[in-house]
């Protein structure tokens with residue numbers, strides 16, 4: 001079983017770190033994993049995205065065209081990845097920076113005002129973890145508690161004081177996603193020939 | 196008030212030598228400022244349609260996206276050689292290179308030295324920001340002693356990495372160099388002086404007097420890890436003492452041309 | 458040693474350190490700069506030599522010099538920088554000193570871009586610099602393999618007194634994967650440096666390391682020696698990986714990143730019932746000509762996948778000797794193919810018209 005996740009946003013929104021956290025957790029759980037970032041010459045204000053693949057088997061291509069899930073943190077990312085998520089997949093949208101609803105009916109989508117939620121917890125920079133918490137609620141790829149433990153294990157020393165609020169941010173994202181799912185209609189069944 | 200009597204006068208606009216595009220440079224970077232000064236001078240000299248620029252490899256690799264004139268893109272460090280080739284077959288064009296400190300003083304040290312030594316009739320705009328911007332903040336040949344970069348994580352240790360190269364001082368020793376000057380872009384008064392020097396450097400070429408270079412002390416807020424304003428202060432407090440401003444070579448005949456403030 | 462999540466560039470730099478690399482000379486270039494930055498931090502910590510050279514021309518000549526002392530030495534770069542190193546590589550080959558180079562390839566030609574590519578195959582595998590020489594070339598596809606092959610590169614370089622190039626691309630340099638680093642090897646004491654090395658002619662006649670043979674017959678003799686060495690390398694150092702080829706009728710061939718992307722495509726094709734397998738050359742020189750030749754006797758067709766316009770495919774055709782059709786699928790300029798593109802090519806190859 002292989003799960004592909006793309007996380008995309010502006011540089012500085014923490015897309016790469018959120019992906020790394022998944023990768024660290026997969027490592028801690030002894031799974032196969034690849035993490036590959038976009039990399040470019042624009043230092044400030046450019047886009048940043050990463051692809052994470054988690055599998056119980058050897059991973060071939062570290063890149064995929066159509067991921068099982070995507071976290072999109074800004075409008076250009078939504079425009080780019082909404083169409084690519086596999087039918088039946090999951091799309092988590094940062095509602096704080098995106099002013100349109102996703103249109104796909106064949107995937108589970110949630111809008112999470114991540115920036116505001118993170119601010120409420122104490123630091124707007126934790127928006128990435130709010131979104132990650134939401135993703136893990138909708139996509140059972142890694143147990144959220146295990147991701148939390150990995151965060152504790154691998155968080156850079158100078159951010160250690162943020163650990164508690166980081167965990168809170170993930171929990172908040174999960175709660176919002178679960179509430180949203182209860183309200184939402186299930187994605188349309190995919191017709192067998194659609195693959 | 197009679198509106199018909201109001202006259203609209205344009206006091207500030209984009210030079211023709213610059214294109215109307217958005218910048219890709221980081222917020223606060225002085226590359227844009229340097230581009231504008233060069234463009235203004237070329238406009239004032241009426242040479243836009245005669246100009247051929249050579250872009251370096253570095254953050255200004257896309258200089259041709261901003262300058263509204265013919266442009267070539269050189270291999271890393273080779274811009275002076277490329278400009279030599281262009282000028283030798285097209286002596287009537289205004290040929291200039293625009294290079295960073297890694298490009299000019301490190302990988303391209305041989306090319307700049309020999310272009311100056313030959314008295315190549317080109318103009319060189321040299322952006323000294325004491326770091327490698329494009330590749331993410333490694334040591335440049337102009338990195339200050341003690342300055343932390345990603346390849347001198349404990350600060351530049353001169354015992355290991357040697358001393359900064361002062362290119363104006365070096366090149367001014369060469370007989371082929373006609374005009375060599377260092378200016379700074381950290382405040383308005385200095386920006387004005389920089390423009391005057393650039394004008395001089397282009398006029399030297401137009402008068403066939405030989406090699407001219409203006410070094411512009413510049414910032415790199417991103418890789419220095421500071422805000423734009425702090426970075427300008429850093430130029431003044433740290434770079435200028437290491438790289439004093441002034442004219443390092445004003446060859447025979449140069450004093451009589453150009454340099455007028457416009 | 459435990460598995461860690463490691464970025465390719467950092468992984469090979471640390472692997473080199475643990476393999477006893479005593480000196481690193483380099484120049485920043487994306488997408489391998491993290492290796493230089495890792496060396497900048499680690500080498501001085503360990504009392505070893507790190508220097509950011511003024512250019513790749515200088516870097517490779519610093520490597521050349523250090524290699525003449527018999528020290529373990531390396532550089533790393535990416536395509537445009539490697540082009541600048543070709544002169545030095547030829548001199549190193551012409552002097553038979555051991556050295557290791559890692560090329561994290563990017564899109565070209567010219568300044569190109571910083572995205573992953575395999576466009577340097579010809580340049581690296583066929584020699585690159587002037588004259589008749591070939592480096593040993595190893596092409597990893599995973600971070601673990603990048604680590605292992607970097608360590609091996611130092612051993613091979615010393616065994617054959619030649620250059621070993623680890624040829625990877627931006628994808629592998631930038632990606633993180635769980636991998637295990639080797640234990641730290643002790644640096645060889647300088648008293649134990651090889652007898653040909655330049656360490657001062659104390660109590661022995663002077664050693665000379667040079668690549669000049671003015672007498673053509675002597676130069677020819679030297680070239681013969683290089684050829685004999687190449688034959689030795691071909692006999693002992695061929696490395697490749699085969700997957701699902703036992704009952705296969707079709708074989709996909711790809712190295713490095715394109716090899717692992719092809720691996721995904723082969724897996725999907727197998728799920729569709731297509732009898733296809735993967736042959737991933739790991740040593741590009743020596744190239745697995747014989748292994749591919751043997752496969753050619755039982756394969757209906759080959760598909761070669763590369764991130765270039767078709768370079769290794771020439772060697773595959775040489776190996777297959779016309780016994781089966783060899784098709785090519787390439788993406789260029791920094792584009793990494795997705796598995797579905799390769800799957801589509803496999804389906805085409807499997808279609809009856811292609812048989």
Ligand SMILES: Cc1ncc(C[n+]2csc(CCOP(=O)(O)OP(=O)(O)O)c2C)c(N)n1
Nearest residue numbers: 252253254271295296297298327328329486
């Ligand atoms: C042969 C070669 N080596 C290395 C590089 C990578 N590279 C691109 S820009 C650069 C440094 C540029 O620094 P600088 O000239 O100071 O200009 P800045 O980016 O600071 O404006 C390097 C090393 C390259 N493109 N070609």
